[in-house]
Amino acid sequence: MPISGEIHERVARSGGVPSGLPLVILLTGFTDAGSAVSGLIDHLGETTAPEPVLVFDNDALLDYRARRPVLTFDQDHIADLTPARLELSIAHDALGRPFLLLAGYEPDFAWNAFADVVLDFAAEHEVSTVTWVHAIAMPVPHTRPIGVTVSGNRAELTAAHSVWRPRTQVPGTAGHLLEHRFVRAERSVASFVLLIPHYLADTEYPDAVLTAAEKVMAATGLVLLTDDLREKRVSYLERVDEQVRDNEELGQMVSTLEHRYDAYMAGLDFEDEGPSGFDERSLPSADELAAELERFLASRPGDEDKNGRI
Numbered sequence: 448m449p450i451s452g453e454i455h456e457r458v459a460r461s462g463g464v465p466s467g468l469p470l471v472i473l474l475t476g477f478t479d480a481g482s483a484v485s486g487l488i489d490h491l492g493e494t495t496a497p498e499p500v501l502v503f504d505n506d507a508l509l510d511y512r513a514r515r516p517v518l519t520f521d522q523d524h525i526a527d528l529t530p531a532r533l534e535l536s537i538a539h540d541a542l543g544r545p546f547l548l549l550a551g552y553e554p555d556f557a558w559n560a561f562a563d564v565v566l567d568f569a570a571e572h573e574v575s576t577v578t579w580v581h582a583i584a585m586p587v588p589h590t591r592p593i594g595v596t597v598s599g600n601r602a603e604l605t606a607a608h609s610v611w612r613p614r615t616q617v618p619g620t621a622g623h624l625l626e627h628r629f630v631r632a633e634r635s636v637a638s639f640v641l642l643i644p645h646y647l648a649d650t651e652y653p654d655a656v657l658t659a660a661e662k663v664m665a666a667t668g669l670v671l672l673t674d675d676l677r678e679k680r681v682s683y684l685e686r687v688d689e690q691v692r693d694n695e696e697l698g699q700m701v702s703t704l705e706h707r708y709d710a711y712m713a714g715l716d717f718e719d720e721g722p723s724g725f726d727e728r729s730l731p732s733a734d735e736l737a738a739e740l741e742r743f744l745a746s747r748p749g750d751e752d753k754n755g756r757i
Contacts, residue, residue: 454507454560458499464537466572469546469667472579474533476553477620480643481655483582487663488550490656494672497536497548501568503561505531510555535568540669547574553621561621562628569634576601577629578666579622580659582641584648588704589687593643593658599626599636604666610712611642637666644704647687653679 475485491497505511509531519527533551540546554561569577577599587594597609605612622638629636639662643655657676664671691698 453504454557455501455503455564457501460498460500460537464500464547464572465545467575468537468572469576469578469669470569470574471546471548471550471663471667471669472577472622472625473548473550474553474579474581474620474622475551477618478581478583480582480584480641480645480648481650481652483641483643483652483655483659484580486651486653486656487580487659490660490676491538491548491550491671495538495540495548497534497538497550499534499536501535501564503533503535503551503554503564505533508533508554508556508561509552513555514552535565541672542670544669546667546669547572558621558624562624565625566628566632569629570632574634576635576637576667577626578637578639578663579626580639580641580662581620581622582643582655582659584645585642586704587642587644587708588701589644589647589654589684590701590705591708593641593654595642595658595662596640598638598640600630601635601637601666604637608639608662608665639663639666646700653683 473484473488473491475488479485514531516531517529518525531552533554535547535549537545538548549565585594594610595608596611596613597605599605626636626638639659641655641658641662643652653676657673657680660671660673660676663669691701
C-alpha cells in the first residue's frame with residue numbers, strides 16, 4: 448500500500464526502468480468521444496503486454512460516487528467487482544521496443560500531486576518524448592478522415608497533422624495540466640485532440656481508436672498492431688453507411704456536414720458559398736443525429752447488438 452500521504456506505490460521490476468523511453472498518456476474522464484481513449488487503452492492492454500511500475504491509489508485520486516466500480520451480480524452473490532486502475536507501465540510495441548504507458552482514469556482529486564509524481568518519474572528516467580491523445584465531439588461527417596488539433600511544442604507535428612487551430616477557452620483536464628507542466632520543463636510534448644463525428648460520439652467507434660493509435664505512432668516512431676482495428680473499422684462503417692443510404696433525412700444531415708467539412712478544408716468562407724451556402728442553423732444537434740441512428744437501427748433487428756447500439 449502507498450505510504451501515508453503518498454498517492455502511488457512503486458512496483459519492483461527486474462532490470463529496473465530503462466532511460467530515454469517515450470511516454471504515452473491515455474486518460475479517460477471528462478470527454479472520450481467515440482471511446483477513442485478507452486478503446487486504445489484496451490487495445491494496448493491486449494497487444495503491448497504492459498507491466499506496471501507505478502500504481503496510483505484510488506482512495507486518494509478517485510471519486511467513487513461519480514465513477515462507481517463495476518460489479519457482477521450472479522443470482523444471489525457478488526461474483527466479481529472490478530476496481531478502476533490508473534498505472535504507469537512499461538509496454539512493448541510490435542517490434543519489441545519498450546515505451547512508457549500512463550493509462551487509466553483521469554484523477555478526480557490531487558491533480559498537482561499527481562502531476563508531480565509523473566514529472567518526477569519522467570525526469571528520473573529521462574523520457575524522450577511525451578504524447579497524449581483525447582477526443583471531442585464535433586459536427587463533422589464520418590465519411591471524411593478524422594481530423595485533429597495538435598498542441599504542445601513539436602512544431603513539425605502541428606504543421607503536419609493539425610487541421611483545426613482555434614483560439615478558445617475549454618474545460619481543462621489532468622492531461623492538459625501534464626502537457627503544460629511538461630512544456631514548462633522543456634520536454635518534447637505533443638497532444639492530439641481527435642475531432643469525432645458528434646452523432647457517433649457515444650458509440651464505440653473503431654476509426655477513433657485507429658486514428659488515436661496512428662497519431663501515437665506518428666509522434667513516437669512506435670509500431671503498434673492495428674490490423675484488428677482496421678477490420679472493425681470497415682465493418683462498423685459499412686453498417687453506418689447502410690443506415691445513411693436507407694434513410695433520406697439522415698442522408699441529408701450527413702450531406703450538410705460533408706459540405707461544411709469540404710468548404711472548411713478548401714479554405715472557403717461559409718457565409719459566401721453561393722446558392723448552396725452553409726447555414727449553421729441547418730445543422731442537426733448531436734442528440735438529433737444520434738436518436739435518428741438509434742431509431743433506424745432499432746427498425747432492423749438483424750443489425751443491432753443486444754444493447755441496440757451501432
